[in-house]
Amino acid sequence: MSLFARLRPDWYLVLIISMVAAASLAPARGAAGPAFDWATKVAIGLVFFLHGARLSREAVIRGLTHWRLHLVVLAATFVLFPVLCLAVAALPGWITPRELAGGIVFLGCLPSTIQSSISFTVVARGNVAAAVAAASASNLLGIVLTPVLVGLLLHAQGAMSASAAESIVLQLLVPFLGGQLLRRWIGPWITRNARTLSMIDRGSILLVVYTAFSGAVIAGVWSRVSALDLIRLLILCAVLLAAALAATLAIARAMGFNTPDQIAILFCGSKKSLAAGVPMAGVLFPHAAAGLALLPLMLFHQIQLMACAAIAQAYAKRPDLGDETV
Incomplete structure (x- = not known):
């Protein structure tokens, strides 16, 4: 993979940043505010319905006998x-900006990514079945x-809304749960229309970002x-990733x-999900705090x-050692 390919931006992230810019220039005010609030609630519900409908129970069950890896x-x-x-958030204000400390803690509480964790494990020739599970x-x-976790770590600071539960x-x-229950009947349709539903899913997240940053x-x-x-914040995020x-x-x-198991652990245990984090921030925080939490x-x-693209390519170049027991 060329240097440019490793360093090129995630174009969906560019769209998300464009929503931040749009909210900065033209936030939803007045009568538009409540309308966007309701649209955001519907969008968040749709995102998690699609998550439930897509997430294969077989993928979770597969490889569960490898319990030590999953616990790690x-x-x-x-x-x-x-x-x-928490340690980074507790640093002096001249290191960690006080306004962003809550967002750093929120980052630490999020689940791992699914798609990119698996994709990088595939590229690096790791244990793909374990990464999926x-x-x-x-x-x-x-x-x-x-x-x-967010409630335990941030509720005392008033970062969460009273109706969060x-x-x-x-x-x-x-x-x-609705998506999981209906997966048996709508799973094939979800698979056939994966591209269209992915656009709806991502569009919903863009709406959540715009509404959060408007507030x-x-x-x-x-x-x-x-x-x-x-x-x-950029430096702190780089340090956090390196430490993880x-x-x-x-x-x-x-x-x-x-080695294949190490690769799965490395990519699944060190990454945080933007797709899960954006709608969760929209639920867990009031709009004024959600924008800061997402930065x-x-x-x-x-x-x-x-970073993980570069690491995956480095692993991919290693010699083939069969079962790779070391």
Whole structure:
């Protein structure tokens, strides 16, 4: 893979940033505000309904006998990462901008990605079946664990809205379970129309971003976050990713996993899901706080894609050692 191919931006992330720009220039005000709020709630429900309809129970079940690998991935995602992000958020204000500390903690509580974790594992010639199971389980458990972790770590600071618990049930769990229950009947239709539904899914997330940042802009987000804050945040995200990558790989090696398993652990345990994080922020935070909460996630997402693409290519070039027991 060429240097340009590794460093080129995620074009969907570019669209998300364009929604931030649009909200900054023309936020939803007045009568448009409530309309966008309701549209956002419907969009979030749709996103999680599609997640439930797409997520194969067979993919989660496959490879579950490899329980040690899955426990390592889940521990890295929902224990190690929150601890690292809490430590970064607690740094002095001249290192970690106070306005963005809550977003950094929110980043640490999110589940792993599914598509990119699996894709990078494929490129790196890792244990793909284990990556599918681990990433799927991470997202499935994240629907419950992420709100619980965010509530435990941020509720005392008033970062979550009072109606968050009801919103979690109605906008996340109910649509997701509905998608899972209907998967038996709509699964083939979902598969046939995957491209169209993917556009609807992504379009819903763009709407959530626009609405969240509209609220943040009206609340004066850009008067509270400077260009220097964004530069510091970029550096902190890079440090967080490096620490997570190093820790997951060191733990996988110390526990005696072979190279394909190490690769699955590395990619599934060190990454955070933009697709899950955006709608969750729309549910867990009031709009004024949701925009700030999403900034660390958007920067981290692009950094993880570039770094993991380079790492996957490096693994792909290793000699073929058969079962690769070391």
